[in-house]
Amino acid sequence: MTNTTLKLLAQQLQLSISTVSRALKDHPDISAKTKAKVNALAQSMDYEPNAYAIQLRMQSSKIFGVIVPAISNLFYDSFIAAVEEESRRNGYALMILQSSHNPENELNNLKIFRQNRVSGVFACLSTSAENLDVYHKMNEREIPVVFFDIVPKDNTFTKVRMADERCGVIAAENIIKRNAKKVLAIFGDPGLSISQNRKISFQNFMHNFSPKTHVNYINANSSNEAEEIFKKHYSKAVKFDTVFCMTDEILIGVMKAIQALQIKVPAEVGVISISNGFIPNLYHPVISYVETSGFQLGKLAFVQMMANMQTGKTVNELTVDATFIEGGSM
Amino acid sequence: MTNTTLKLLAQQLQLSISTVSRALKDHPDISAKTKAKVNALAQSMDYEPNAYAIQLRMQSSKIFGVIVPAISNLFYDSFIAAVEEESRRNGYALMILQSSHNPENELNNLKIFRQNRVSGVFACLSTSAENLDVYHKMNEREIPVVFFDIVPKDNTFTKVRMADERCGVIAAENIIKRNAKKVLAIFGDPGLSISQNRKISFQNFMHNFSPKTHVNYINANSSNEAEEIFKKHYSKAVKFDTVFCMTDEILIGVMKAIQALQIKVPAEVGVISISNGFIPNLYHPVISYVETSGFQLGKLAFVQMMANMQTGKTVNELTVDATFIEGGSM
DNA sequence: TAAATAATAACAAACGTTTGCGATAAATTT
DNA sequence: AAATTTATCGCAAACGTTTGTTATTATTTA
Numbered sequence: 001m002t003n004t005t006l007k008l009l010a011q012q013l014q015l016s017i018s019t020v021s022r023a024l025k026d027h028p029d030i031s032a033k034t035k036a037k038v039n040a041l042a043q044s045m046d047y048e049p050n051a052y053a054i055q056l057r058m059q060s061s062k063i064f065g066v067i068v069p070a071i072s073n074l075f076y077d078s079f080i081a082a083v084e085e086e087s088r089r090n091g092y093a094l095m096i097l098q099s100s101h102n103p104e105n106e107l108n109n110l111k112i113f114r115q116n117r118v119s120g121v122f123a124c125l126s127t128s129a130e131n132l133d134v135y136h137k138m139n140e141r142e143i144p145v146v147f148f149d150i151v152p153k154d155n156t157f158t159k160v161r162m163a164d165e166r167c168g169v170i171a172a173e174n175i176i177k178r179n180a181k182k183v184l185a186i187f188g189d190p191g192l193s194i195s196q197n198r199k200i201s202f203q204n205f206m207h208n209f210s211p212k213t214h215v216n217y218i219n220a221n222s223s224n225e226a227e228e229i230f231k232k233h234y235s236k237a238v239k240f241d242t243v244f245c246m247t248d249e250i251l252i253g254v255m256k257a258i259q260a261l262q263i264k265v266p267a268e269v270g271v272i273s274i275s276n277g278f279i280p281n282l283y284h285p286v287i288s289y290v291e292t293s294g295f296q297l298g299k300l301a302f303v304q305m306m307a308n309m310q311t312g313k314t315v316n317e318l319t320v321d322a323t324f325i326e327g328g329s330m
Numbered sequence: 331m332t333n334t335t336l337k338l339l340a341q342q343l344q345l346s347i348s349t350v351s352r353a354l355k356d357h358p359d360i361s362a363k364t365k366a367k368v369n370a371l372a373q374s375m376d377y378e379p380n381a382y383a384i385q386l387r388m389q390s391s392k393i394f395g396v397i398v399p400a401i402s403n404l405f406y407d408s409f410i411a412a413v414e415e416e417s418r419r420n421g422y423a424l425m426i427l428q429s430s431h432n433p434e435n436e437l438n439n440l441k442i443f444r445q446n447r448v449s450g451v452f453a454c455l456s457t458s459a460e461n462l463d464v465y466h467k468m469n470e471r472e473i474p475v476v477f478f479d480i481v482p483k484d485n486t487f488t489k490v491r492m493a494d495e496r497c498g499v500i501a502a503e504n505i506i507k508r509n510a511k512k513v514l515a516i517f518g519d520p521g522l523s524i525s526q527n528r529k530i531s532f533q534n535f536m537h538n539f540s541p542k543t544h545v546n547y548i549n550a551n552s553s554n555e556a557e558e559i560f561k562k563h564y565s566k567a568v569k570f571d572t573v574f575c576m577t578d579e580i581l582i583g584v585m586k587a588i589q590a591l592q593i594k595v596p597a598e599v600g601v602i603s604i605s606n607g608f609i610p611n612l613y614h615p616v617i618s619y620v621e622t623s624g625f626q627l628g629k630l631a632f633v634q635m636m637a638n639m640q641t642g643k644t645v646n647e648l649t650v651d652a653t654f655i656e657g658g659s660m
Numbered sequence: 661t662a663a664a665t666a667a668t669a670a671c672a673a674a675c676g677t678t679t680g681c682g683a684t685a686a687a688t689t690t
Numbered sequence: 691a692a693a694t695t696t697a698t699c700g701c702a703a704a705c706g707t708t709t710g711t712t713a714t715t716a717t718t719t720a
Contacts (some may be wrong), residue, residue, distance in 0.1 A: 032447075048441065048445050051445040051447065052382040052385040052391070055382040056382045056383050070411065071401070071410050071411045072408045073407070082619040084427065085428075093442050094427075095423055095425060096410075097423070099425075111378065116376050116423065117333070117381065137376065255612070256614045257614075281590060282582055282609070282612055330624055
């Protein structure tokens, strides 16, 4: 069965296509009687306007593109959920593609976006250092790009991200408050600016406010690695009394080690992490964490997108602030 | 800056639009020399075909719609990841919308899909008993619908789902193997067919093979509820020695109770669950589980979609089999 | 009553493609 | 050399909308 079109409706009603079109949009030129007839038939033939024809005519698509490294991810999926929610409220649909941390995929995805004339794109870089030509071209074409999470250094772009520095500081504050003597701090991929920001701010704060607290700084790229690191360091003579986990991945590894070693939290070891809250709530006691919400970031990104579309080109870097969520692990 | 079009290329090259179009698609009617010129200019002006114009002309959209209750979900996000992966390999893009378990949203989403003339839709019902008219209409319009996870009873539709009965049986088998005397079995929302299938098969198997094993059947709708249930039942005189968790949610609650009560797993209580594996791997020992992979389900759904599109209408119900993954909790 | 105005609806072009068909010139065959 | 085939390319219609302009009435005004 073929789709209902304006032409079909027009034929049935012995009206012109334009009249039908205007009637459907409640145009003042059309009489109430005609409008009623048109609407009735449209309803019964369940007419749905062809979005493609509309876009072709209107030159605007009501679709946003979203690129994430992976959809199946605690952080990104909540980001997507937020953007989807807002988009739908504003009459937009989403086209979501994943880069799998591969710049080549990212390029292909952008091509698809351009072919579909998306009204804007939310992009998370697949790697930190990357060729940004495509994005510059998008800007030239007046397709707003809002970068999130992993963003380029280039300041000609609009970016939103978590307040990573604040995260580091807040974590450090709470560690100091606990009166920690020796802490194990595990950070993520040192190649990412996120890691850098969090680490440096953490380090500075620690150093200034509690210079005598001994901190071991280590990097881990997987939860397994974090688990091993924890076990290795915990076997030393002078045990650390606090562990700081920069990511959920790291926290997972650490918690496995803690359970395996049957360590009491927070009595023997205090645990603090940076997270959106899902993982910390899986344990008893609930792990205290500095909240970085993908959901909030999504909301912010959307606001920026809309601002960009209206004001032409507001270039900006906005951050969503971090807050400390008290669990029972400190 | 305006987008590059065939017309623009044609003007620059002093050729007709049709020639440019054919050159770009390597049509035999066009000379090698012309093709070269056209391709060169297209490249330098980085021409991208307008997907909307193409769809309008071709009456087919290369886009699939996906409806999930929530994107931010351990199961659905892996389903989406799989579908996205396959779609991209086959030149399709995805339009993902979430119903938030609300039939009204589901309807709106379907409307958006129709407006965008998607080539097919992957749908997860927001509630079990639901008006299927819209879906019937899609079938009439020859838009293939593949239901997944939460599927309608109606057999005129194509459905893919986990082998829920097998899940129940496998879980029961392993509980019997453990020689359990008293078990606490916590199931999810009794309104969903998933819960029913898993519960009935579990119950039957238990009853036939180990009629003397005492089983408490309880429903829980959230992890908090599961935690309370566990605590309440564990305080009784004759303690259960094994707990079965139908969902990740339930497992999470149970594990919080276990940690709070400092119960030894598997010595004091054996734990088994149904999961895609993420949550079970967060604990030490790793929880044994019957695997239900959203990723695999996604792959299967895609295969079905393609089959449907080619053969016209293959109506079928396919299931992805379940396997037992040994952790250390039994 | 004639003229002007308001109300209603139709015409037609445009958005960017694809593609059947026709046109032209060159190359080949008789 | 005339006739036919082959190689290239252009014309024009169609896909389903939106919208500026024009045409037709009916209504009001002078």
